[in-house]
Amino acid sequence: MNHIIRRNNIKIFGDCEQVMFFVHGYGCDQSMWRYVTPTFEPHYKIVLIDLVGSGKSEKENYDYDRYSDLRSYAEDIIEICDLLNFKDIVYVGHSVSAMIGALIDVEKPDLIKDLILIGPSPCYVNDENYHGGFTKADIDQMLETLDSNYLGWSSTMAPVIMGNPERPELAGELENSFCQNDPKIAKHFARVTFTGDNRSDLKNVEVKSLIIQSNQDAIAGIDVGKYVHENIKNSEFVIIDAIGHCPHLSAPKATAFAIKNYLN
Amino acid sequence: MTNPPILDYKALYNAAPCGYFCTTSRGDIIELNETLLEFTNYEREDVVNKKQFRDFLTPGGKIFLETHFLPLLQFQGYVQEINFDFLRQDGTIFPVLVNAKIIKDDSGNYNFTLYTIVNISQRKSYEKELLKAKRDADDLTEKLSKSYQDLKLNAKLIQEQKSELETLNKYLKNKNSQLSDFAHIISHNLRSPVFNLHMLLDFYRESTEEEEKSMYINTIKQVAVQMDETLNELIDSLKIQEEFLITKEQLSFEDILEKITIMLTGDIKKTEAQITHDFSEVKTIVYSKVYLKSAMFNLLTNAIKYKAAHRAPKIHFKTFNAGDKIVLTVEDNGKGIDMKKHKNDLFGLNKTFHNNPDAKGMGLYMTKVQIEALGGKITADSEVNQGTTFKIVFRKNL
Structure with missing residues (x-):
């Protein structure tokens, strides 16, 4: 049990019975929920995790094969719920974790009572009848860019800096940057996230769902949100006035309101 | 401005x-x-x-x-x-x-x-160059680490072979020392019985009574049988002693003493030696038959050889327990050894302490080597003209 709590850096707070389970998207960790959770803390048991490979999860022995499939992340979460005896949970997932929530419902129906998907995209790459927002070349270029520019330089040097015992202040600084993830793992996760195609899973989602769409999202645009809504039977769709792919950070009040409104 | x-x-x-x-x-x-x-x-x-x-x-x-x-x-x-x-x-x-x-x-x-x-x-x-250099360095590190793994594996194999060779070498050395041990036992332990045979033959020739003659012939036969047995035992144990194992068996002190006494019948009769024993406390021991027989034989021949000039030898064998050890003492009333002089070289090779023509200086050395090979100890205590007591301490759990 301790192993799993360590593995996913599980944090639980709030005294109520009803579990509200928040899962962050690609690039960040559980701290991205900090502006939203205060709204729900008085009425829910709040559960936060870091996906394996992100944030302060266990990164030693990261299994690249296992985490090449979003289903493995779904299995991790099911395992956590079994272990802590969580039932009929409210699941709030952002971006890739919205899709992970959908996969959990396919894998283990009835675990999730309400599925909240923030900025979901089942597939980022366009094809004949689908507009994911990016071409295959865009994604390849993004991965290349991640590799050679952003993650390449800073992350190549970050471990060197962080491993510098004579300058502990640098390590602290980098640690505080919540989007600093292990570069090799981050790149792997980026590939899994942005090259995946889970469109066929959507029709198997049975649970009552809410899709929250930011009205300006360069990663998962409104068309993509609508597509998800059309393919999940019991879903509601709400567009909120927010900028960017992380409305829970840029517009936390509007995001919390949309969730609260739906749950009530 | x-x-x-x-x-x-x-x-x-x-x-x-x-x-x-x-x-x-x-x-x-x-x-x-x-x-x-x-x-x-x-x-x-x-x-x-x-x-x-x-x-x-x-x-x-x-x-x-x-x-x-x-x-x-x-x-x-x-x-x-x-x-x-x-x-x-x-x-x-x-x-x-x-x-x-x-x-x-x-x-x-x-x-x-x-x-x-x-x-x-x-x-x-420049950063791109640096990144490229770092990637090259990473690749090289990976290659080096792989070579290192290969080297480590090879080193391990070599180490294993070395250790096998060492084991083999140890085995051969042991075998070699066993062979030289047995060569010593044969040359030494058969010398006295052969000498005894000669003596018994002399008695036989000198004797005029038919009854006495037939008794000597009988005794000569018994000595020959014992010599034969000893030889066979030595040959058997050479065959058996593989893998450093020295065969151990349950042995009766009394039986062994009886057998060696027969081999030395001539000496005993000539010197009118009185041999007594008390094996009541410890009757048996699990030990190498060849070694025990050789040790007791050597101590008995020593006691007869180095008898005091004007009295018949009295030799007493005794066993007792001492914790997890068994102790065998052989006490005689012989001429004794000057312990002050010979304390350190008593058990040395080719040492003789008397001007006795029979002493070849081999018996005590060999006995000590054999006893110690099985984790035991041999010591002596002696006073000139009073006698000598040898004490062998055997380990019970071999």
Whole structure:
């Protein structure tokens, strides 16, 4: 049990019975929920995790094969719920974790009572009848860019800096940057996230769902949100006035309101 | 003197060697400086209120902006030294470092975000070289680490072979020392019985009575049988002793004593030696038959050989327990050894302490080697003209 709590850096707070389970998207960790959770803390048991490979999860022995499939992340979460005896949970997932929530419902129906998907995209790459927002070349270029520019330089040097015992202040600084993830793992996760195609899973989602769409999202645009809504039977769709792919950070009040409104 | 030029902040801002721009909370660019326009080849009216930061980024950059840059900016209010590729009007790119900061008014309301853009085209090419060098170094490290693993594996194999050779060598050495041991036992332990046979033959020849003659013949037969047995035992044990194992068996002290007494019948009769024993406390021992027989035989022949000049030898064998040890003592009333003189070399090779013609200086050395080989100890206590007591301490659990 301790192993799993360590593995996913599980944090639980709030005294109520009803579990509200928040899962962050690609690039960040559980701290991205900090502006939203205060709204729900008085009425829910709040559960936060870091996906394996992100944030302060266990990164030693990261299994690249296992985490090449979003289903493995779904299995991790099911395992956590079994272990802590969580039932009929409210699941709030952002971006890739919205899709992970959908996969959990396919894998283990009835675990999730309400599925909240923030900025979901089942597939980022366009094809004949689908507009994911990016071409295959865009994604390849993004991965290349991640590799050679952003993650390449800073992350190549970050471990060197962080491993510098004579300058502990640098390590602290980098640690505080919540989007600093292990570069090799981050790149792997980026590939899994942005090259995946889970469109066929959507029709198997049975649970009552809410899709929250930011009205300006360069990663998962409104068309993509609508597509998800059309393919999940019991879903509601709400567009909120927010900028960017992380409305829970840029517009936390509007995001919390949309969730609260739906749950009530 | 000329007056210093009057600072024109607007001119400074526009001519600064880095790009500036400012966005609303919604991301629309509401102001930018001339330098940034130069960097990008845009006209001011094409950008202000028409473009956002993300419009200057490649698709990959946009994803990084949304997944890393903006969350970090919203989270901590500023972002520093993030590397993007920046798009010019013609679609070409140049690398930049971006710093950004959210500006709030006095009551904490979000006003706008300030961005600074530094063109890093030149150092970027160095960084690329560095990155390439690092990747090459990583590859090399990986290769080296693999070679190291191979070497380690080989070293392990060699170590294993070495240890096998050492074991074999140890085995051969042991075998060798056993063989030389047995050569000693044969040459030494058969000398006395042969000498005894000669003596018995002399008695036989000198004897005139038929009854006595037939008794000597009988005894000669018995000595021959015992010699034969001893030889067979030695040969058997040579065959059996593989893998450093010395065969151990349950042995009766009384039986062994009886057998060696028969082999020495001639000596005993000639010297009128009296041999007694008390094996009541410890009757048996699990030990090597060859070694025990050899040890007791040597001690008995010694006691007879080194008898006092004017009295018949009295030799007493006794066993007792001492903790986890068994002790065998052989006490005689012989001429004794000057322990002060010979304390250290009593058990040495080729030492004789008397001018006895029979002493070959082999018996005590051999006995000590054999006893110690099985974890035991042999000591002596003696007084000149009073007698000698040898004490063998055997380990019970071999």
